[in-house]
Amino acid sequence: xxxxxxxxxxxxxxxxxxxxxxxxxxxxxxxxxxxxxxxxxxxxxxxxxxxxxxxxxxxxxxxxxxxxxxxxxxxxxxxxxxxxxxxxxxxxxxxxxxxxxxxxxxxxxxxxxxxxxxxxxxxxxxxxxxxxxxxxxxxxxxxxxxxxxxxxxxxxxxxxxxxxxxxxxxxxxxxxxxxxxxxxxxxxxxxxxxxxxxxxxxxxxxxxxxxxxxxxxxxxxxxxxxxxxxxxxxxxxxxxxxxxxxxxxxxxxxxxxxxxxxxxxxxxxxxxxxxxx
Numbered sequence: 001x002x003x004x005x006x007x008x009x010x011x012x013x014x015x016x017x018x019x020x021x022x023x024x025x026x027x028x029x030x031x032x033x034x035x036x037x038x039x040x041x042x043x044x045x046x047x048x049x050x051x052x053x054x055x056x057x058x059x060x061x062x063x064x065x066x067x068x069x070x071x072x073x074x075x076x077x078x079x080x081x082x083x084x085x086x087x088x089x090x091x092x093x094x095x096x097x098x099x100x101x102x103x104x105x106x107x108x109x110x111x112x113x114x115x116x117x118x119x120x121x122x123x124x125x126x127x128x129x130x131x132x133x134x135x136x137x138x139x140x141x142x143x144x145x146x147x148x149x150x151x152x153x154x155x156x157x158x159x160x161x162x163x164x165x166x167x168x169x170x171x172x173x174x175x176x177x178x179x180x181x182x183x184x185x186x187x188x189x190x191x192x193x194x195x196x197x198x199x200x201x202x203x204x205x206x207x208x209x210x211x212x213x214x215x216x217x218x219x220x221x222x223x224x225x226x227x228x229x230x231x232x233x234x235x236x237x238x239x240x241x242x243x244x245x246x247x248x249x250x251x252x253x254x255x256x257x258x259x260x261x262x263x264x265x266x267x268x269x270x271x272x273x274x275x276x277x
Contacts, residue, residue, distance in 0.1 A: 018194040018242075018275055025191065028263040029246075032186040033223030033253045034179050041176030045169055052165035059158050062118060066147045067155070073135040078103060078142065081132040087146070089124075096120045097146055101132055105140040119146060121153040122160070182251040191247035192262055194272070197221065197254070199231060199239045208254060212243065221252040229256040234276055242276065 069075055085099035097119040105113050127146055135141040147154075197210040206225040211218060221243065225231070231241040232255045243252040244262060253261050259269050 018196070021275060022194050022271065023268060024193070026189040027192060028189050029185045029187065029192075029253065029261070030263065031226060031253070031261045032183050032251075033261070034183045035224050041172050041179065045172040045176065048165055048168045048172060052162055052169070055158065055161050055165065058118075059120065059154070062147070063151070063154055063158060065141070066143050066151055069133065069135055069141055069143055070148050070151055073137050073141065075133040075143075075148070076136055077145075078132040078134040080104070081134070081142065083130060083132050083144065085130075087126050089126075093122050093124065094120070095123050095126050095150075097126065097144075099130065099144050099146075101142060101144070103132065103134070103142055105142075107139055115142070117144065117147065119144070119150065119154065121150050121157045123150065123153055126150070178251075181249070185246055185249075185251060185253070192244040192253075193247055194255075195243050195245050195252065196234070197241055197243045197252065199233075199241050210241065210243065210252075210254070212245075212252065214245065219250055219252070221254075223252075223254045225254070225256070229258075231255070232257050232259070232276070242272070 081101055081103035083099055083101050085097065087095055087097035089095050099117045099119070100114060101117065102112055102114045104111060127149065129145075131145040133143050133145055133148060195212045195214060197212040199208060199210045201207075201209040206227075206229075207222065208225060208231065209220065209222045211220050213219075234240045234242070242255045244255055245252050255261060255272075259272065264272070
């Protein structure tokens with residue numbers, strides 16, 4: 001029996017015809033459409049993790065110190081301590097202050113200790129006057145008034161930056177994991193379901209992005225074409241092509257014009273060409 005798909009059929013109707021007619025069987029995937037992208041994503045994830053670790057190492061100890069002073073100790077201005085330093089505003093929103101404090105940890109002894117403290121937070125202004133604050137219950141604990149005045153801001157800024165790093169980490173590793181699982185389809189026998197996709201981006205490095213509506217849900221996909229490959233576009237269409245959806249997954253493989261990305265019989269190739277004509 002000869003099956004035809006007239007030009008008058010819409011892409012949605014053609015897709016339904018493909019689903020009803022195309023043989024549903026497991027076939028070997030010769031090319032999955034991805035090439036080691038997950039490795040570089042993993043490297044990027046390690047970099048983001050290092051940035052987050054730096055924020056934690058650089059900011060958290062100072063925040064904990066000042067939170068302990070502000071919330072659990074009573075503090076007084078230490079008039080005998082010497083303080084020097086400066087603040088600078090970067091990009092008009094990020095304030096960074098450095099202070100060097102010389103003081104006597106034990107007021108009963110003449111020994112002088114010099115410590116350096118760093119305070120960073122998001123804001124638009126800061127006080128030009130800085131006092132040294134000492135704990136009344138633990139004299140060795142000392143900080144600056146600017147650190148205490150902006151403590152809440154510093155905590156929010158810290159959580160914001162670490163949270164942003166965590167989101168980036170999740171996005172990077174999620175993409176890496178999906179690319180890894182997509183790549184593992186290659187060489188395996190999988191039930192492949194034909195779907196029509198709309199190609200909306202193709203660059204000089206053969207990276208192709210496309211979107212399909214599957215079971216009423218819009219799904220995006222991306223493939224890297226092999227050298228010499230071209231997507232199998234529908235006749236008289238500039239951007240509607242055929243892809244293969246791996247059963248039980250969300251991974252799609254663009255079908256090339258020679259139909260070599262998966263094992264097709266000659267009769268299946270002829271059937272596809274007839275359905276798409």
